[in-house]
Amino acid sequence: MSHLAALSKLLGPDCSLISDPDITASYSRDQAPFATSSPPFAVLLARSAQEISIALQYANEHKISVVTRGAGSGLSGGANSTADALVISLEKMNQIIEIDSANQIAHVQAGVINIDLDNAAKELGLAYLPDPASRDWSSLGGNAATNAGGMCCVKYGVTSAHVRAMQVVLASGEIIELGSPTKKSVTTYDLLHLFVGSEGTLGIITELTLNLAIRPAAPSTLIATFPNITKAASAAAALLQYRPSMLEIVDQTTLKAVEAWHPLGFEVAGAVLLMQLDENHAQCEAALNTCKGFDLIDGVYSDDPADAADLIRVRKMAYPALERMGATLLDDVALPITKIAEFVERVEALSKKLELVIGIFGHAGDGNMHPTIVHDHGDETAAQRAQKAFSEIVEIAQSLGGTASGEHGIGSIKAGFVANEISATVIELQRAVKKVFDPNSILNPGKKIP
Numbered sequence: 001m002s003h004l005a006a007l008s009k010l011l012g013p014d015c016s017l018i019s020d021p022d023i024t025a026s027y028s029r030d031q032a033p034f035a036t037s038s039p040p041f042a043v044l045l046a047r048s049a050q051e052i053s054i055a056l057q058y059a060n061e062h063k064i065s066v067v068t069r070g071a072g073s074g075l076s077g078g079a080n081s082t083a084d085a086l087v088i089s090l091e092k093m094n095q096i097i098e099i100d101s102a103n104q105i106a107h108v109q110a111g112v113i114n115i116d117l118d119n120a121a122k123e124l125g126l127a128y129l130p131d132p133a134s135r136d137w138s139s140l141g142g143n144a145a146t147n148a149g150g151m152c153c154v155k156y157g158v159t160s161a162h163v164r165a166m167q168v169v170l171a172s173g174e175i176i177e178l179g180s181p182t183k184k185s186v187t188t189y190d191l192l193h194l195f196v197g198s199e200g201t202l203g204i205i206t207e208l209t210l211n212l213a214i215r216p217a218a219p220s221t222l223i224a225t226f227p228n229i230t231k232a233a234s235a236a237a238a239l240l241q242y243r244p245s246m247l248e249i250v251d252q253t254t255l256k257a258v259e260a261w262h263p264l265g266f267e268v269a270g271a272v273l274l275m276q277l278d279e280n281h282a283q284c285e286a287a288l289n290t291c292k293g294f295d296l297i298d299g300v301y302s303d304d305p306a307d308a309a310d311l312i313r314v315r316k317m318a319y320p321a322l323e324r325m326g327a328t329l330l331d332d333v334a335l336p337i338t339k340i341a342e343f344v345e346r347v348e349a350l351s352k353k354l355e356l357v358i359g360i361f362g363h364a365g366d367g368n369m370h371p372t373i374v375h376d377h378g379d380e381t382a383a384q385r386a387q388k389a390f391s392e393i394v395e396i397a398q399s400l401g402g403t404a405s406g407e408h409g410i411g412s413i414k415a416g417f418v419a420n421e422i423s424a425t426v427i428e429l430q431r432a433v434k435k436v437f438d439p440n441s442i443l444n445p446g447k448k449i450p
């Protein structure tokens with residue numbers, strides 16, 4: 001009997017096990033442009049942890065690769081499949097099981113979309129804070145599996161700071177619970193956070209218990225222009241003293257791309273910083289004065305939410321403006337904040353050397369930069385130079401004490417860089433951990449660790 005027929009029999013007539021190639025093709029990859037992929041032999045649209053357990057038990061016994069898929073919004077090829085793989089999608093497991101407002105927690109299935117939880121929490125004056133730019137369509141399970149970040153994470157921390165407990169289906173098919181719904185817990189080793197950021201390589205997250213917070217007040221927004229990125233990056237480090245709930249940087253290449261699309265009046269600026277304060281609004285004036293110590297060209301701030309939307313438009317338009325110029329490769333590295341300026345200078349030199357446009361923007365407050373390489377659609381040699389630039393950018397970040405990925409994950413495109421920043425002993429420890437949870441290496445093989 002084929003694996004498809006055997007799985008179909010085990011899962012029963014009501015299961016959604018798809019093998020139609022027109023449909024499986026749409027489950028073969030995420031949003032990373034150059035990661036390899038092939039349509040899987042089947043896609044299970046799982047409806048329960050029990051169904052996943054049955055499928056994993058069979059896959060483990062027969063050593064079938066399993067690729068877990070949230071919403072497929074990833075940017076590292078993490079959800080990309082191979083022809084011999086079974087994709088298990090969590091998209092149907094999208095129920096908010098409970099919002100416990102007294103304990104400020106939410107209990108959800110892993111396929112719930114991030115913004116849906118935040119909207120439900122909003123009704124109760126609460127918020128789910130982690131805000132990846134993909135929050136309108138990425139799943140909470142995917143966010144936990146990649147330890148997603150976002151703009152407000154400079155103040156509130158990335159996804160790991162908001163996960164209290166989870167249900168996981170192990171490669172063996174066993175269903176386990178990790179963590180505790182309590183705010184504090186130091187009972188036993190912290191296996192919960194081992195799963196946060198594990199990118200589908202250790203088990204399948206089926207439920208999550210997540211922190212909610214009292215909804216922050218509408219923020220004040222400040223925008224400041226500087227003659228160059230070095231000054232803007234130095235100002236960003238100084239602005240951390242105001243506990244910003246957003247601190248973003250946009251370089252001149254990106255500003256020019258935005259201006260060419262929608263002129264917003266930034267043509268004279270060498271770089272822009274955007275900051276939000278969701279408490280201590282009165283400190284905007286002091287923050288502006290701090291910027292003056294870094295050759296501020298101009299700065300304004302406002303409490304008005306309509307103004308805020310206008311002011312942050314330049315950051316929201318950064319990536320789409322670069323996308324208009326050609327095919328793009330969006331990189332993701334994290335650096336000590338004091339190294340941002342040097343990083344940007346070296347990436348600018350790389351851009352000249354390889355004759356490629358590279359726009360740089362990102363989360364200045366936590367040193368997470370997204371250099372975006374632009375090349376002409378259909379130009380194969382430019383595409384190869386872009387991939388070279390992508391790699392060199394990671395190596396520049398690593399040489400400055402940074403890391404290969406700040407938030408998008410290692411997936412299938414960055415495993416080759418991991419050895420540059422951890423020792424052979426630590427790589428062996430990582431492999432040993434993988435073996436404990438997934439002895440037959442069926443879960444997302446070849447991803448995350450070299």
Ligand SMILES: Cc1cc2nc3c(=O)[nH]c(=O)nc-3n(C[C@H](O)[C@H](O)[C@H](O)COP(=O)(O)OP(=O)(O)OC[C@H]3O[C@@H](n4cnc5c(N)ncnc54)[C@H](O)[C@@H]3O)c2cc1C
Pocket residue numbers: 030031067068069070071072073074075077078079090110131132133134137138139140141142143144145146147148149150151199200201203204205206407408409411444
């Ligand atoms: C326009 C755009 C903007 C983005 N902005 C941000 C941003 O600001 N911050 C950020 O961090 N990321 C961002 N991303 C990347 C992406 O949205 C995140 O990585 C997101 O967390 C992925 O969630 P997903 O549900 O789409 O997961 P997928 O892409 O489906 O999967 C991502 C990885 O997690 C694994 N996985 C998914 N679900 C589970 C599960 N239930 N159990 C175990 N493993 C699982 C997959 O196997 C894969 O390795 C952006 C992407 C796009 C396209």
